[in-house]
Amino acid sequence: MSAAAKCFAARGIHQTSMQEICDTAAISAGALYRYFESKEAIIVALADEERAGNAELIAHLAAADDIVDGLCEALPEIIAVLGNEQYGRLAVEIGAEATRNPVIADVFGRNESELRGALVEALERGQKRGTVDPALDVQATVFLIQALFDGIPGRSIFAEDVPPRQVAETLERFLRKALRGA
Template identity: 35%
Template structure:
């Protein structure tokens, strides 16, 4: 029998990460103090540094956790029968995350931090690459199935599909009163018009 319970340790670690994510979303990385995190998590400074070696380690933990979730989504999508429908669903799901409070702000914060911290930039880059790979697979299958314009190069197009999700985040950050369902509809229209075959085989 061990004196430490790994599950309990993981749960507490997660609770700290969640509390910290709220702080970082509200105030950004630098202006969030470790005292803020401790207050939000209901622990002391000593405890915080027992679980994490530094403030930055708490920040990066948010995004390693998130990467796993997105990977699951893409795996599920890869198994779908209709690759184009699966792609549109994944985009809607990811873009829909901005409805959660704090998500937009922490994504903006991550982008800014990645611009000046090489190690964190690599993490963000890996996450983005995984997303693009997953989207490219769906686009490739959609081309093969004749569902989309064969002229679109899957890898490059995947970058722009990801970019459109970022565009939604950007819009949301600039317009707090954004009508999310309406914007989702436009996003879907842009994607469909971008990807659909230019001259359908049946001539129309």
């Protein structure tokens, strides 16, 4: 899968052949087709990988006494992933593919929906505990948080002069103020 991700990020999904993936992975076509019948199947597997990463974040947030602190603790790792150039190119490529391919749209849409639901629950829990501004519109806030996260990969491709540490620190200040209502 990492060879496919590398190829997709470098050349695009439709421009990448299965043979290029085999060459990059240093495996035979038979070995590749034993696990993946198509490029679409590889992308679905990448979605499953993303889902597993989201599950780790969801578990971290569910265990946090303070959702704002929990989210901010996770920011350096989130930004490291989202700010990776290969990840950014791959995200843009898969996002475009999801607009044309309903299978891809469904699997990545499921991931987005699960993450959105977990963030909504976490912020509502924070409101009940008094750690999140009670006047905050949770649905709109989660939409904006996801939009920020979704935009980072694309921006990172073109803004190499902004170090990930700075992005994480600035986003932490922004989220703390926005979520606490300060």
